[in-house]
Amino acid sequence: LRVYESFNLKDSVHKNCKFFMVDGAVSSASEITKLLNESFENKNSTYFLVCKSFNDEVIYTLKENYDRSLTNIIPVQFGFDLDSINSLPDLHSVVGGLPFSSDLGDVLSAADFSRFGFSEKVNIANSRFVIKPSVDNRKHILNLIKKIEKTNNDSDERKILSRRAVALKGNSCNILLPKNPKFNSVETNIRHASLMLHQMSKFG
Numbered sequence: 346l347r348v349y350e351s352f353n354l355k356d357s358v359h360k361n362c363k364f365f366m367v368d369g370a371v372s373s374a375s376e377i378t379k380l381l382n383e384s385f386e387n388k389n390s391t392y393f394l395v396c397k398s399f400n401d402e403v404i405y406t407l408k409e410n411y412d413r414s415l416t417n418i419i420p421v422q423f424g425f426d427l428d429s430i431n432s433l434p435d436l437h438s439v440v441g442g443l444p445f446s447s448d449l450g451d452v453l454s455a456a457d458f459s460r461f462g463f464s465e466k467v468n469i470a471n472s473r474f475v476i477k478p479s480v481d482n483r484k485h486i487l488n489l490i491k492k493i494e495k496t497n498n499d500s501d502e503r504k505i506l507s508r509r510a511v512a513l514k515g516n517s518c519n520i521l522l523p524k525n526p527k528f529n530s531v532e533t534n535i536r537h538a539s540l541m542l543h544q545m546s547k548f549g
Contacts, residue, residue, distance in 0.1 A: 346432050346474050349399060349420040352408060357470050359391040359419075364462030366444035367396035367453065368433060374406040376453040377418075381406070383458060384416035391467070392418040395436065397425075428505055435509055438485035439478045440464050486513050 348354060365380055377394065384392050394407070399420055410416040423432035433444055440462030445451040468475040489510040496503040 346395070346421055346423055346436065347425065347472055348469065349404060349422055351404065352411075352420055354419065354469060355411075357468060359467045359469070360465065361390045362393060362440075362464045362467045362476075363390055363458075364393045364395055364436065364440050364442055364464070365456070365458075366433060366437065366442060366462060367394070368444045368446040368448070369396060370398040370400075371396050371403050371453065372400055374402050377403065377406070379454060379456060380418065381410060381416055384418050385410075388414075388417055390417065392416075393421050393467070394418055395421045395423060395433065397423060428508060431505075431509060435485070435513055436476075437462065438482035438513065439476050439480065441480040482513060486510055489513070 371377060371394065380392065380394065384390070399407075399422075404420060407416075407418050407420050411418060423436075437444060442462030443460040445453060445456060445460065463479045464476050465479065466477040489506055493503055493506045493510065496506065
């Protein structure tokens, strides 16, 4: 996940956060009129509009209203690289709610706000999101671990799955390894071992 590149945040810590998740793009400002009105009437909440892409009109509208403190809606992107392709289901596992999708026949301009995800607190610093979970995502993490166990040690898929699972687990540390091909699989195996120990401590 990342905040839209040209969107400058006023604060790094956000509370009473609601997530309007879209499995696709927001193509016109008219699609978010209802969301704009919702934010205007509830300025004590932070709204994260999460989707794959925004057109210029949408970003201009969000930025103008945010900079003038009329609304508090932050545009967030996923799917901009291999690591972020599955950010939406991972986010959903942390904040709950139900993403909007044209495949479900959803119309954004008439969105049901009971499908918002929620978090009491979100911290954004150095392009990193730290989100306080509002739902139990252990089942989602276990599913990722099972997928990891079915992949080859050196595969890119295993590395991506491991990074996703570690990020969701919430406990991590930095381990610097030499830049040598023989260490390519070490990072992934360390992540996997860490995940297994974490899950054993939770369930055992």
